[in-house]
Amino acid sequence: MGTDQAHRDMGRALLEFQGAVFGALVIVGTAVLLSQPDALDPLLYAVGAGVITVATLITLICHNRPVLQRFAVLLPLVDLLGIRFTAHAEGATLSGGALLLILPMIWIAYSFGGRGILAGVALLVITTPVGLLQAYGGDMEPGNFTRIVAYPLTLLILAGAAGVSGARIRRKKVQLAAQTALTEQAVRARDDLIEAVTHELRTPLTSILGNAELVLHTNDAQAIERRAGVIVHNAEQMDTILADLLLARSTGTALLGLHITATDVRGLIENCLAASRTAADARGVSIDVSASDTLWTEIDPNRIRQVFDNLLTNAIKYNQVGGTVVISETRTVNTVTFAVTDSGCGIAPADRARVFEPYYRTESARHSSQEGSGLGLGISRDIARRHGGDLRLVESSARGSRFELILPLALSGHEDAVAQSGHENEQIVA
Numbered sequence: 001m002g003t004d005q006a007h008r009d010m011g012r013a014l015l016e017f018q019g020a021v022f023g024a025l026v027i028v029g030t031a032v033l034l035s036q037p038d039a040l041d042p043l044l045y046a047v048g049a050g051v052i053t054v055a056t057l058i059t060l061i062c063h064n065r066p067v068l069q070r071f072a073v074l075l076p077l078v079d080l081l082g083i084r085f086t087a088h089a090e091g092a093t094l095s096g097g098a099l100l101l102i103l104p105m106i107w108i109a110y111s112f113g114g115r116g117i118l119a120g121v122a123l124l125v126i127t128t129p130v131g132l133l134q135a136y137g138g139d140m141e142p143g144n145f146t147r148i149v150a151y152p153l154t155l156l157i158l159a160g161a162a163g164v165s166g167a168r169i170r171r172k173k174v175q176l177a178a179q180t181a182l183t184e185q186a187v188r189a190r191d192d193l194i195e196a197v198t199h200e201l202r203t204p205l206t207s208i209l210g211n212a213e214l215v216l217h218t219n220d221a222q223a224i225e226r227r228a229g230v231i232v233h234n235a236e237q238m239d240t241i242l243a244d245l246l247l248a249r250s251t252g253t254a255l256l257g258l259h260i261t262a263t264d265v266r267g268l269i270e271n272c273l274a275a276s277r278t279a280a281d282a283r284g285v286s287i288d289v290s291a292s293d294t295l296w297t298e299i300d301p302n303r304i305r306q307v308f309d310n311l312l313t314n315a316i317k318y319n320q321v322g323g324t325v326v327i328s329e330t331r332t333v334n335t336v337t338f339a340v341t342d343s344g345c346g347i348a349p350a351d352r353a354r355v356f357e358p359y360y361r362t363e364s365a366r367h368s369s370q371e372g373s374g375l376g377l378g379i380s381r382d383i384a385r386r387h388g389g390d391l392r393l394v395e396s397s398a399r400g401s402r403f404e405l406i407l408p409l410a411l412s413g414h415e416d417a418v419a420q421s422g423h424e425n426e427q428i429v430a
Contacts, residue, residue, distance in 0.1 A: 048085025076104035204234035
């Protein structure tokens, strides 16, 4: 339960309790005034009724304020004091206001437990006339038994029962809140998994549809063979993603596993270029690759291809017509960095810190005709970091944007490696 909802529930409970006390005072007070007006001390009764009325007005005005809720135990204690005055005004007979003590005592016990009961009892003892207290030490008149023995014991028994019930309900609420939190976490994990897989499937499906349409409208055997190869490769990628989805469902994880294997990254980039060629040609965007002919490293080829697909898709989609995309490579001893630079309109300074947030789209993207979910960059960065690398935006201006994908050249000793597959050089990372 959220904090705001808890405050609203507490405020409503305070208002309902104080309304019950005030309503009971009106009913009982009216009955006492009609039945024995001559036996009342009007001033003392007015003081007691005034105390309860003031407490009711304060509750009515401030019941949703955190300050009143923080000191909520004072409210029934004030009511006890007011009821005590009205009881003394009518001679503390059980036919009148003294019975109203049951309401705040049970509320205190139910809501605040043992400490609340002790505070209420202490207040009642302090406000009890000395003569009544002395009656417990001497001979008790038969007519006083109910007033000084049976009634206090009944009040304590009811308060104790309310305290036990309140404690049990509070424990149940804590358990229910914990179960609700786990359920919400599971639902969020499921939604995150569905969104991630949906985003992963979109790129290969788009490539399949684009190349299939080109195959239908050409008679060039070589072009058909090349396009068919792209279709088959993307279909295989979709099959792998769906298999990973089933594995994630069976293991109850929200993350698709990493299948780490030695991979030629340059070959991976070429596959991404083939899949993106149709979209690039449609916008007249040229793509230049400045990277080694071969570069082997230990990665999950499907996951890293997803990152390259996302970077290339964005670089083409948000580029100017007839623009350029450059993929370059730099190395250090332990890492390799692939930079994807486009000639688009760039990302506004206010948007740069948020481009990796889920569902966030830059203002220029929102006002463009290009569709998008705002998930791709966040998912891609997560994939890079799970490989022990990173994805970052390093430059953006009116001349274009530059994203860098950093990958380790070796994954040996990676802490997330949890199992070995049947292949000698492949491992599965959760």
